[in-house]
Amino acid sequence: MTKDLDFQGRYxxxxxxxxxxxxxxxxxxxxxGVNVAINYLRNKQAAQETARAIEERGSRALLLKGNxxxxxxxxxxxxxxxxxxxxxxxxxxxxxxxxxxxxxxxxERHWHWTMDINAGALLGxxxxxxxxxxxxxGGWVVAxxxxxxxxxxxxxxxxxxxxxxxxxxxxxxxxxxxPKGIHVNAISAGVVETDALKFFPERDAILENSRKRTPAGRxxxxxxxxxxxxxxxxxxxxxxxxxxxxxxxGYSILA
Numbered sequence: 059m060t061k062d063l064d065f066q067g068r069y070x071x072x073x074x075x076x077x078x079x080x081x082x083x084x085x086x087x088x089x090x091g092v093n094v095a096i097n098y099l100r101n102k103q104a105a106q107e108t109a110r111a112i113e114e115r116g117s118r119a120l121l122l123k124g125n126x127x128x129x130x131x132x133x134x135x136x137x138x139x140x141x142x143x144x145x146x147x148x149x150x151x152x153x154x155x156x157x158x159x160x161x162x163x164x165x166e167r168h169w170h171w172t173m174d175i176n177a178g179a180l181l182g183x184x185x186x187x188x189x190x191x192x193x194x195x196g197g198w199v200v201a202x203x204x205x206x207x208x209x210x211x212x213x214x215x216x217x218x219x220x221x222x223x224x225x226x227x228x229x230x231x232x233x234x235x236x237p238k239g240i241h242v243n244a245i246s247a248g249v250v251e252t253d254a255l256k257f258f259p260e261r262d263a264i265l266e267n268s269r270k271r272t273p274a275g276r277x278x279x280x281x282x283x284x285x286x287x288x289x290x291x292x293x294x295x296x297x298x299x300x301x302x303x304x305x306x307x308g309y310s311i312l313a
Contacts, residue, residue: 065090065092068087068092069139069146070087070093071183072094072095072096073097073126073153075097076107077101078250079283080153082284083150083280085108086285088112094117095119095121096109096122097122097135099123099125122139127179132183146190146191147198148200149183151180151200151201151202152202154175156172158217168216176223177221180201180228181227181231184242197235198241199241200244201228202283203244205310221246231300232299236300245287247306249272249278250278273308274308278307283305
């Protein structure tokens with residue numbers, strides 16, 4: 059293990075960390091010595107399984123249930139983090155949801171639900187996390203976005219708009235927090251085969267088309283995203299602030 063990837067003694071919060079990309083990120087961090095708080099909303103069994111996997115890697119796991127888009131839940135979650143960890147070094151905003159409908163079918167409720175959890179939650183998370191970070195030692199915030207932030211995808215109007223807002227917020231947070239030694243960046247993942255994808259219309263066609271048009275010859279995996287998070291939280295990325303790193307095997311470079 060190189061010095062740049064030795065994170066022993068750090069503390070992280072991964073929202074939506076019980077399954078898929080969030081789980082992969084949590085386990086990657088744990089394998090490098092990070093103690094990880096896992097936030098989840100409904101699936102307690104998956105969260106417990108992830109916690110066991112974290113502890114098998116020699117790190118401490120903390121389970122936190124709640125919708126991070128709701129301020130009361132945030133207050134409670136961070137009270138627990140403060141009491142149990144005493145600090146926070148890494149925040150990964152990964153929890154996501156959204157309504158997959160055409161723009162003309164979206165209701166106001168659909169819009170606000172999607173915006174609140176995909177973009178709005180990041181603001182509240184950062185506001186609560188920064189007081190627990192130690193600027194003299196550095197702090198890291200990584201938000202998980204998607205290619206829908208910059209590309210039009212069928213049935214993705216609300217989610218895509220929320221991811222675009224997320225990436226904009228990342229830039230503005232970086233402007234404010236870089237002078238404090240806190241890095242804020244985003245990762246835009248390509249098509250990743252997770253449970254979330256099963257809700258997409260024409261899922262199989264999306265997967266097959268993505269495989270065919272990805273120059274790297276395969277889909278992005280949760281582990282690919284997790285390794286990118288590790289990089290952004292390492293000294294190797296010390297001068298990267300306010301950026302969106304695309305991890306998609308080259309899919310988005312094609313016309």
